[in-house]
Amino acid sequence: MAKKRTFSEQAAIFMMSLGEGSAAEVLRHMEPKEVQKIGTAMASLDRVSRTDIDQVIHAFLQAVQELTSLGVGADDYVRKMLQSALGDEKAAGLIDRILVGRDSKGLEALKWLDPRAIADMIRHEHPQIVAIVLSHLDPDQAAETLLFLPDRMQSDIVLRIATLDGVQPSALLELDEVLERQLSGKNTTKSSMIGGVRTAANILNYMDSSKESIVMEGITQVDEDLAERIQELMFVFGNLIDVDDRGIQTLLREVSTEVLVLAIKGADDDLKDKIFRNMSKRAGEMLREDLEARGPVRLSEVEAAQKDILAIARKLSEAGEIVLGAKGAEAMV
Template identity: 40%
Template sequence: MASATDKFSGVQKAAIIMVALGEQFTADMFKRMDQEEIRRVGMAMSNVDSVNPELVEELLKEFLGKLKSELGPMIGGDATARKALQMALGAEGAAALMAELDRAKEPVPFERVKMVDSKTLAGFIRSEHPQTIAVILAHLPKSKAAEVVRQFPENLQYEVVLRLSTLDVIPPGIVEEIDTVLQREVLSTEGLEAKQLGGVEAVAEILNNCDKTTEEHIFSRLEEDDPELAEQIRQLMFVFEDLMSVDDRGIRTLLKEVRNEDLTLALKTASDTLKSKILSNVSERAAAMIQEDLEVMGPVRVSEVEQAQQKIITIARRLEKEGKLVIGGKGAEDALV
């Protein structure tokens, strides 16, 4: 027979016990946890409104092997968590962590949409106005948005990207209305706040994740209708050949994190200049092996090469954000002096 405690995760069980045993016990436990453990347990505690004594007894039996005391209902898990965090982390640390926990409890816009496969989602929303589609895509991870864009007809691809590039602050009422429509179809998410969405940076990230054909088609239309916007987006995009603008030290830093098979495949369609730059930053033996692998490599799908290049691009962009390499050509403020 299933236990009453089976429906709770380990973190939830720990949170209930800590609420039941009080602030001092909780503070002592927090001192023995790392920051991530405190965050997870603290979030679970803040969601405990009341604790049933029978549940506490079952959990204590499970955790300790025997019942420690007769307990009445415990009210106010959120308040207990705040006080215990103050004792463990100090007022400032507790305030920062509780602010994070409060934000984490807020409904996430279009959360269920992220679980729907891209083809199905595209089918649900393709008949909506391009502006509406742009709002939805702006809430998705960029790779997911790119997959959805690929499913649209070419004209719709262009219309959506154009509107996404100029998307700014969205009033909560509009987002809620869009969300309500989607609820009837595939999800049940609500309660959204206005936030900065879209813009040319979002478009650049989405196009970076699109296949070459989709990217080139959208750019051809953009360059006809709005050359200035097209140039803004291009400047924010990063393609494999842009590695030419990375200095040798940055290239060596990058190559430390790239698998040899991905590098060889990515170089299949690279320019001779870029190949030379890459190979000059590895050992002579490694360069000879890569050259040999390239020479004996048979025909491969373009999509496989692009996928390998995209993996390296993703690593390069992460290293750039971490300040470990600089991708040139993005403006004088990025230059090293």
């Protein structure tokens, strides 16, 4: 029996079944993140059976048959077909690209650049411009770009991201055109509604714990209420208590014992109990033994391990394999 494949793997199998030319044409219309994920899945595929291929193709054909009945508009067809093939999360960006149908420009082209290159390009711009640019990037790319900017700027930029309340379309278009001239890249300015508290929280979620603390401290000194609102929207290790048991089991399969031992050193008893409850009896006993044998560890090691697990959790969430629970304001310990 063929093993259950993730959405990325299913998309990779489907793309590889199209042949190089057709697959390349499809990838040409995808976001950088989409291309990266599907490319990674292609490279890591092993032991793809005839059954795997048949299942993926059958699912695609079934979706086509269901969506090509009379009366279904082209937009609806494209949207539903991509959601069925890739899942809601992965299809969202691609749907926007296809249905909006605009030429791509400067701001979107930044997503193809290395974070260090982006930082070098924007470091001498006004902090408000930097905040707009980072708000437009994916959170992990924005977080890494922020690390290459001067320490003195980081808190100010995140504060500005959190307080962005939309950008005038004309101003965004002007910035987009300036970047386009610098880059010669393409992509589309999708919306003027960028930035905000949630964007700031998402970026901080991807930062190293020590840097995150420094940035949050700087924001707190300027606006304590805003810092609390950002913290409330951040998904921290303690929030894993809100993930359902099936999600915890899926997550634990992706985490090494070494990382897990370090991470739960700083977890509260309720979260520890949830983790042990979702392990086999033997695995739980071994983990308890490892915990006892480990002894005291540096807080920085614990926080780094927790960040690693959170990164895995976010990837699984993006793949539609787990659902992250409600975000809370619990601090890392």
